[in-house]
Amino acid sequence: MKRRHAIVFVRIAVLAGSIIFLEVCCRAGIIDPLTVIPPSEMFASMIDRVGSGEMNASIMSTFSTIVFAFVLAIGFGILAGALIHRSPRLRDVVDPLLASYYSVPTFIFYPLLVALLGLGKAPLVVLGVLSAAPAVMISTLSGLDGISPVLIKLARVHRLSPARTFSWIVLPAALPRLFTGLKLALSYALIGVIAGEFILSGTGLGYDISFAYQSFDNRAMYGTMLFVLSIAVISNGFLYAWEGRLARRRSRG
Amino acid sequence: MGGATGAAPFEGMSDLLLEDAQPRPTPRRRVRAFDTFLLVLTVLALWQTIGSWTKGVAVSPPWQTLVYLSGLFRTWMFWDHAAATLAAFLLAFLLSALFGLALGLWFGVRRFAGDVAEPLLAGFYTIPKVTLYPVVLLIFGLGLSAKIAFGVMHGLVPITLFTLGAVRNLSPVLIRTAKVLHLSSGRTILWILVPACLGDILNGLRIGFSLSLLGVLIGEMFSSQRGLGFLLVNGMAQHNVPLSTAIVTVIVVVAIAANTAMLRLGRWTAPRPA
Numbered sequence: 001m002k003r004r005h006a007i008v009f010v011r012i013a014v015l016a017g018s019i020i021f022l023e024v025c026c027r028a029g030i031i032d033p034l035t036v037i038p039p040s041e042m043f044a045s046m047i048d049r050v051g052s053g054e055m056n057a058s059i060m061s062t063f064s065t066i067v068f069a070f071v072l073a074i075g076f077g078i079l080a081g082a083l084i085h086r087s088p089r090l091r092d093v094v095d096p097l098l099a100s101y102y103s104v105p106t107f108i109f110y111p112l113l114v115a116l117l118g119l120g121k122a123p124l125v126v127l128g129v130l131s132a133a134p135a136v137m138i139s140t141l142s143g144l145d146g147i148s149p150v151l152i153k154l155a156r157v158h159r160l161s162p163a164r165t166f167s168w169i170v171l172p173a174a175l176p177r178l179f180t181g182l183k184l185a186l187s188y189a190l191i192g193v194i195a196g197e198f199i200l201s202g203t204g205l206g207y208d209i210s211f212a213y214q215s216f217d218n219r220a221m222y223g224t225m226l227f228v229l230s231i232a233v234i235s236n237g238f239l240y241a242w243e244g245r246l247a248r249r250r251s252r253g
Numbered sequence: 254m255g256g257a258t259g260a261a262p263f264e265g266m267s268d269l270l271l272e273d274a275q276p277r278p279t280p281r282r283r284v285r286a287f288d289t290f291l292l293v294l295t296v297l298a299l300w301q302t303i304g305s306w307t308k309g310v311a312v313s314p315p316w317q318t319l320v321y322l323s324g325l326f327r328t329w330m331f332w333d334h335a336a337a338t339l340a341a342f343l344l345a346f347l348l349s350a351l352f353g354l355a356l357g358l359w360f361g362v363r364r365f366a367g368d369v370a371e372p373l374l375a376g377f378y379t380i381p382k383v384t385l386y387p388v389v390l391l392i393f394g395l396g397l398s399a400k401i402a403f404g405v406m407h408g409l410v411p412i413t414l415f416t417l418g419a420v421r422n423l424s425p426v427l428i429r430t431a432k433v434l435h436l437s438s439g440r441t442i443l444w445i446l447v448p449a450c451l452g453d454i455l456n457g458l459r460i461g462f463s464l465s466l467l468g469v470l471i472g473e474m475f476s477s478q479r480g481l482g483f484l485l486v487n488g489m490a491q492h493n494v495p496l497s498t499a500i501v502t503v504i505v506v507v508a509i510a511a512n513t514a515m516l517r518l519g520r521w522t523a524p525r526p527a
Contacts, residue, residue, distance in 0.1 A: 011372070100512040111497055112498070
């Protein structure tokens with residue numbers, strides 16, 4: 001227990017130390033304010049921009065796109081994963097495909113998607129789904145693979161209906177691995193959508209950052225950047241903590 | 254299943270046994286080759302459909318792309334851009350691999366440092382790093398070094414994390430053996446750690462490879478005057494559909510080929526079950 005506290009303490013100290021170091025370097029003029037502004041300024045700018053409501057439209061637009069892509073990716077990924085799991089022959093074909101899917105930078109399809117679907121939300125959603133759905137698919141497959149045959153036999157012995165077999169046996173047994181996929185899917189959807197907005201788009205937080213960069217507005221750029229990164233860290237941290245709680249509940253039995 | 258064969262208290266049991274008796278389908282090479290052929294055909298048909306359905310405003314059909322590509326390969330311009338991407342990518346990957354392996358080894362051996370660093374690295378891995386690209390540009394300026402730095406930002410973390418995990422999960426027997434033999438720390442790393450962790454390290458390198466490629470390409474797509482990423486965005490901006498489709502095809506083929514080669518290498522070096 002003591003060691004755990006020490007680790008958390010050192011971790012916080014390292015983070016705080018780097019922020020203070022950056023602050024001091026910026027204030028002392030070692031780092032040019034045209035390159036990096038002091039962290040306190042970034043934070044103040046973030047508070048200003050969120051408080052004044054000038055980012056509301058972008059926030060709404062970006063997060064609705066991310067949530068939409070995330071939900072679609074989960075639905076599609078689980079459905080496809082379950083279907084592929086049923087057919088070993090299909091599986092033989094799809095497995096190598098899934099193994100090399102993430103080696104292709106999905107992002108290079110974005111210009112084609114924009115040309116295909118126009119410069120709106122549609123290409124962003126498709127990009128988000130393209131980057132997130134395979135992760136869900138892979139974790140669905142590994143979750144279903146991981147169910148011990150004994151459990152399925154148990155369901156048969158008790159003559160559970162398919163629906164009950166699913167909700168009482170299959171889902172709880174596959175959930176831990178599925179959860180890993182969901183966690184990845186959220187960060188992939190987030191990265192896909194924001195990267196798309198950043199490169200080529202007219203709305204959203206990613207566009208705001210790129211616009212601020214191009215108009216040399218460092219304060220706005222760092223403020224928005226800090227906001228996006230904080231949201232990403234908080235949402236990932238939330239899923240991480242939730243997963244830990246689920247795991248602890250399972251181990252308690 | 255020996256115990257279950259004795260008495261079957263439930264009727265369903267015979268069903269279960271039947272299922273268990275079925276042999277797992279052995280890999281039938283012929284069928285698999287046929288299926289792969291079907292898959293390739295499906296992908297090409299889909300590509301063709303999208304191409305002709307949109308009348309070539311977004312994607313040019315496969316055959317046309319191939320013809321265009323063979324012409325493109327004969328131009329000096331294409332190789333110039335490809336060389337720019339390749340140079341940035343190779344440097345980024347090399348730096349990621351060197352620093353990633355060193356950091357991973359260090360964090361793996363020093364448990365405390367590893368425990369402190371791991372969640373920080375994992376957190377950095379999941380944030381949208383694209384948003385940080387302007388900072389990289391402000392620090393390194395437009396050009397090769399910014400692309401390399403961005404590639405390293407993507408590639409370094411997975412290599413570090415995989416190496417760290419591999420070293421940490423090393424069987425204690427191996428470490429004790431090294432101690433018994435009084436190996437120096439350099440020799441312990443070279444003779445014990447690296448061979449034992451090779452599989453995981455190769456996996457990390459494979460992922461780092463793809464991600465540093467992604468980083469370099471995003472860098473080129475955002476603001477650059479050279480490289481395949483620039484060529485792709487530029488092709489789209491000028492409504493040169495065959496060019497952008499051709500570039501995407503080249504990148505996809507190269508990425509899959511490299512990944513497959515590294516997967517094969519990983520399987521080849523994997524320890525045979527004794």
